[in-house]
Amino acid sequence: MIERHNPARVGELVGSVAATSPDGVDAVVRAAAHGQRAWAAVAADERASVLRRAADAVAPHVEELAVLLARESGKPLADCRGEVGFALTYLRWTAGRAPALLADREIDDDAGRLLLQRKPYGVVAAITPWNAPVILTMLKVAPALAAGNAIVVKPSPLAPLAIDRVLRLLADALPDGLLHAVHGGGETGAALVGHRLVRKVAFTGGAAAASQVAATAALLATPTVLELGGNDPVLLLPDADLGPEPMRRLVLASFATSGQVCMAAKRLYVHRSRYDEFLESYQDAARSVLRTGDPLHDGVSMGPVITAEAAHRVRGLVDDAVARGGRAIPLGLTDPATDLGGGHFVLPTLVVDAPADAPVVTEEQFGPVVPLLAYDDVDDLVERANAGELGLGASVWSADEDRAFALARRIEAGFVFVNTHNRTGMSLRAPFGGVKRSGYGREYGDEGITEYAQTCVVHAPAAFRAGGAGAAANAYPT
Ligand code: NAD
Numbered sequence: 001m002i003e004r005h006n007p008a009r010v011g012e013l014v015g016s017v018a019a020t021s022p023d024g025v026d027a028v029v030r031a032a033a034h035g036q037r038a039w040a041a042v043a044a045d046e047r048a049s050v051l052r053r054a055a056d057a058v059a060p061h062v063e064e065l066a067v068l069l070a071r072e073s074g075k076p077l078a079d080c081r082g083e084v085g086f087a088l089t090y091l092r093w094t095a096g097r098a099p100a101l102l103a104d105r106e107i108d109d110d111a112g113r114l115l116l117q118r119k120p121y122g123v124v125a126a127i128t129p130w131n132a133p134v135i136l137t138m139l140k141v142a143p144a145l146a147a148g149n150a151i152v153v154k155p156s157p158l159a160p161l162a163i164d165r166v167l168r169l170l171a172d173a174l175p176d177g178l179l180h181a182v183h184g185g186g187e188t189g190a191a192l193v194g195h196r197l198v199r200k201v202a203f204t205g206g207a208a209a210a211s212q213v214a215a216t217a218a219l220l221a222t223p224t225v226l227e228l229g230g231n232d233p234v235l236l237l238p239d240a241d242l243g244p245e246p247m248r249r250l251v252l253a254s255f256a257t258s259g260q261v262c263m264a265a266k267r268l269y270v271h272r273s274r275y276d277e278f279l280e281s282y283q284d285a286a287r288s289v290l291r292t293g294d295p296l297h298d299g300v301s302m303g304p305v306i307t308a309e310a311a312h313r314v315r316g317l318v319d320d321a322v323a324r325g326g327r328a329i330p331l332g333l334t335d336p337a338t339d340l341g342g343g344h345f346v347l348p349t350l351v352v353d354a355p356a357d358a359p360v361v362t363e364e365q366f367g368p369v370v371p372l373l374a375y376d377d378v379d380d381l382v383e384r385a386n387a388g389e390l391g392l393g394a395s396v397w398s399a400d401e402d403r404a405f406a407l408a409r410r411i412e413a414g415f416v417f418v419n420t421h422n423r424t425g426m427s428l429r430a431p432f433g434g435v436k437r438s439g440y441g442r443e444y445g446d447e448g449i450t451e452y453a454q455t456c457v458v459h460a461p462a463a464f465r466a467g468g469a470g471a472a473a474n475a476y477p478t
Helices: 022-040 044-073 077-102 133-146 161-172 186-193 207-219 244-259 272-289 308-323 378-386 401-408 445-450
Strands: 002-006 009-017 105-109 112-120 123-127 150-154 179-181 198-204 224-227 233-236 267-271 327-330 349-352 369-375 393-397 415-418 453-461
Touching: 002 044, 009 044, 009 161, 022 112, 022 123, 022 150, 022 179, 022 186, 044 077, 044 133, 044 161, 077 133, 077 161, 077 445, 123 133, 123 186, 133 150, 133 161, 133 198, 133 445, 150 186, 161 179, 186 198, 186 207, 198 207, 207 224, 233 378, 244 272, 244 369, 244 393, 267 272, 267 378, 272 349, 272 369, 308 327, 308 349, 308 369, 369 378, 393 401, 401 415
Parallel strands: 123 150, 123 198, 150 179, 198 224, 233 267, 233 393, 267 369, 349 369, 393 415
Antiparallel strands: 002 009, 105 112, 112 453, 327 349
C-alpha cells in the first residue's frame, strides 16, 4: 500500500493506493494490448467522440479532485482547480484536433500511388511526476488514446491519489482495457518500461530517472519521449516594464507550486541600470501576491514543498549562496492561520549577490528560491543565459516585441516566453519540450498529438502499374 500524507500537515493521512506487483504490471499491459487492437480499428472521429464523453464524465468531479490534489501535493486549491480544468480542456482540444491530423493522406500521380497512414504504436507507458500529475498525465493519455493506442500510467508515489481517481473516471467512460494505472516507485516503473508489449514510453521527471528509463527502453529499442527539468533564465531588457502587473506575473512565474515547476522562472537577469528599481518593484509585487500557508486556506498562493528532503535541499541552496557572499531576502507574507512548523514549508526567498557559479544559479533549484543577477551587455547576457546543460524554457521581457523576438532567437531553449513566463505563457497550439539535456519530443500542439502515431506507407510506383514504363529489376527510382 502506498500512503500519502499531507505535506502541509505532516501527521494527516490523505489516502492510499494499492502498489502493483510485477505480475500485476504484466497483467495490466496484456489487458491493454488486447483492448488496443479493437480501439485502433475505430474511426478517428468516433474515438474523438468517446474522448469527449470521457471528459464530460470527469467534469462534475473537478472540485473534489482539486481538494484531493491540494491535500496530497501541497499546491494551493485554486491552482489545483485550474490544473484539473485545464487537463479537461486539453483532452477536448485534442479530441477536436486529432482526426484531421491523423487522417490518411493519399497521393496518386505520375510518380505512382502513395498512401500515408498515421498508425498507433500499440501500448504506451506513461511515467509521470508528482508536481502537476493531472495535466502531465493528460498530455500523454489524450493524444495516445486519440491516435488509437492503449496507455498504462505509472504516477509518482508522491501524488498518486487525484490522478488515480481521474484515470478511473476516464476508464469507466472508455472501452475496456484501454486505460490503466499501476502504482509504485522506480521498480514498478522499470517493470512497465521494460515490458515487451510496451511500444512507446512517455516520461516526465528528473534526469536520474530519465537515464534509467531511457536505458531500460533501449534494451528493447522502445522509442521514448523525455520531458525533463529546466533552469529557465529570465532576460529583462533595459526597456522592460517593471510595473506592478508584470512584476506580479514574474513573481508567480518563479513561486507558483513553491517553485516546483519544470518551466518556472529560475534565474533573473536584470540590466544593472535598473537593478535597484527592479529589486524594489519585485519585493512590492511579492508582498501583494505571495502568501505562504495551508493550500486549503483562502488567499494562500504558495504551499509547502513536497517532502522534508526537498525542504532540506532548498534551504541548503540558500545557505550555500549566503556562505559564498550572497544575501537572502525573504519575500511575501504568511498566512496567520497556518502552523508553518507543521508542514514542509520553505519561505519564498530572493538571493542577491550570489556568485555566478553558485548551485542556486547553475542548477535547477526546484523550490521557492530564485537568484537575481545583474548584467551590463546583451552578448554577455546571452552567453550566461545559454550556459549549462539545460534548455527547457526562458523568457525575454521588453517594451519592444520585435526586439524581444530577436533576442529570443538566440536563446537555447525549447520555449521562449515574451513578457511572461511559466503557465501564463502556455498555449494549447504551441509545442512544448526541451533542447540539450532538458529532453526530447514535444507535448501540446500538433506535434504533441503526432508523437503518438507513426507514419506507415503503402506505395505502388508508377513504373510497375499496368501500362507503366517499367524499370530494370534492380534499379533505383529516377
Ligand atoms: P522523478 O524523476 O523523481 O520521478 C518521475 C517518475 O519516474 C516517477 O513516477 C518515479 O516513480 C519514476 N521513476 C523513477 N525511477 C524510475 C525508473 N528507474 N524506471 C521507471 N520509472 C522511474 O521526478 P519528480 O521528482 O517526480 O519530478 C521532478 C522533476 O521532473 C524535475 O526535474 C522537473 O523539472 C521535472 N519535470 C519536467 C516537466 C516537463 O514537462 N519538462 C514537467 C514536470 C516536471
